[in-house]
Amino acid sequence: MTASEPTSGPAVLYWMPMATMSVVAVADVTAGPGVGFLPLVSLGPAFASLVGGWRRTVLIGVVALVLCVGLGLYNDLFDGRRGFTALASVAGVTGVGVVASVMRARREAELASVRSIAEAAQRVLLRPVPRTAGPLQVAVSYTSAVAEARIGGDLYEVVASPYGVRVIVGDVQGKGLAAVETAAVVLGAFREAAHDEPDLVGLGERLERSVSREVEGEKFVTAVLAEIGSAGEAVMLSFGHPAPMVVRADGTVSFPEPASYALPLGLGAYEEEGPEPYRVDFTADDQMLLHTDGVTETRDSSGAFYPLAERAHLLKDPDAGRALEAVREDLLRHADGPLHDDAAMLLLRYHGHGQPGGDRVPAV
Template sequence: MTDRKPPSSGAVLSCTPVVVMAVVAVMDVVAGPGIGFLPLVSLGPAFAGLVGGWRRTAVFGLAALVLCVALGVYDGLFEERRGYTALASVAGVTGVGVAAAVMRSRREAELASVRSIAEVAQRVLLRPVPRTAGPLQAAVSYTSAVAEARIGGDLYEVVASPHGIRVIVGDVQGKGLAAVETAAVVLGAFREAAHDEPDLLGLGDRLERSVARELEGEKFVTAILGQIGTDGEAVFLNYGHPAPMVVRRNGTVDFPQPPSFALPLGLGAHGNEGPEPYRVDFAPGEQLLLYTDGVTEARDDEGHFYPVGERAHLLKDPDAHRALEALRADLAQHSGGPPHDDAAMLLLRYHGHEGHGEGKSVPIA
């Protein structure tokens, strides 16, 4: 037995004008001219104006006028003003519906143009990360809290530099266009400094100066910077950001914490010492998940936070992109609706490196 899909709201609205005019015609014939159902024929073009273009609305308006004339003649209403009043009502509603359909079509065209511009902006700001970078495989997931938006205040990047694979995941305070602008500043500075700075502390200092020049007041950016080489270790700088999650080959999960917590980027002028770099074992066959607080602070209906550490088993798929998509789907199911904050996740898999004893690829446990 096959499952039948319920009709969509668009299909229902498309049929409504025909149904309404048919019902009005039957009621008018049954009840007779004394009840005065004839002006209700104008509901046909009124509903037609809700979906479709102006031509469709005009066709239903013309059909409503023909129906109005036929019923008026049948009821003998043109011998008095009632028939002409009904015709004027149908014509007026049709005209308004056509005008509304034209305006809606223009707005939809403008919205499509804005969306295309947003897609270009996304490709420039949050361009796709490379599928492979040195010994790593990478996959990324991004969900914006703003309805219909594809970009927001979270940021990520992976750069294969002469000094190792360098990554960043960050979260700009606030939402909307201001947050997008700040994210662009941080990513631009990171992409340039990742190639120029020989050590991670120098890279962090460059970002701090860039953000401090652009931000005003108490605005800030939490971020975690990482550098991954071929020595089985990853080095991190944490600027007030959630700790990374490392999934070991045996399935256990670690959340390595920095030796001391530093202020987010943009608040360095407050006199706090910068972050201390700390090393984390990251060997072939292991996975590293960097994320923003939109992931860990997502709540279910009972107010429970998303337990990302308990969902590490969802990352077992051999394909990194499918594994991360499974985690993203589970996060959406946990929150049970639109996200309240931007949520970005960057998954890195260490699959070994050619020329090392590990071989080219190490399976994920």
């Protein structure tokens, strides 16, 4: 079987053509010529076009024609029109099946091409984050609400700047390509400004100007910025985004929030005062999980939200990547099906060692 003739698919569909023709043959021989099962042999090539390439469809069609001739001779159907009608039916269905199989193969090739482009876009837009950055260990997880998609409206980035490790996690309003485009605007502005702006307020202002200038309509982006240095604390700036979960070394959990939430990025023109930074203790062996609302707003079959605070114990694994994967798998079990919104999580562990940069790890 060549590359253009995929054999993937449910086994039941793959073997259905032969099974169907066998059943029809047995039924036709058992019932005799008066019942008229012979035209049903055409179901074989019809089912063959669902799985496999055009060559396999032709092969099944030839087998169906041979079977049709054999049964027609056995039942003396070629004395009249019934036998020839059955042959025409099998030949016609085989021809249509071949055309359908070729068209399906082309669509599959186009889909594979689109997926490869999506993967390239993901590598550009959501680049792998560093495994270590300054005093931090980092892990990231991204789960798209669309099974076929690799990227969506959630965004994240980690930058080791001269002012400390700077982090962003955000959520773009809406879905689809427009959300991806907006995410690209925010990430591009963040990657540039994170190295230039001496404080988070200036960084936030740069992001606000970029979103307001580049994004049309009333689109907005909720986001949380964090800056972690060597002073044992994290400076946070929130633009209407869910508070991060902080897990202390002793296992206690908190969700530190600002005194007042600022409007999301893109809506700064409607706000008289900008966001105020707030400080969170972040010392050795502490963990901070920044996330989008696709995590905390995931519901189970009874409508209950995902209890993130109750799942903090899943982050005990010494490996940050495995710990975050455990939370992701638990989230999917809670949803008991596809997510209704993208879910991004970025885990920061303060260990007080490591150098800026380091190996990069993709989203799990």
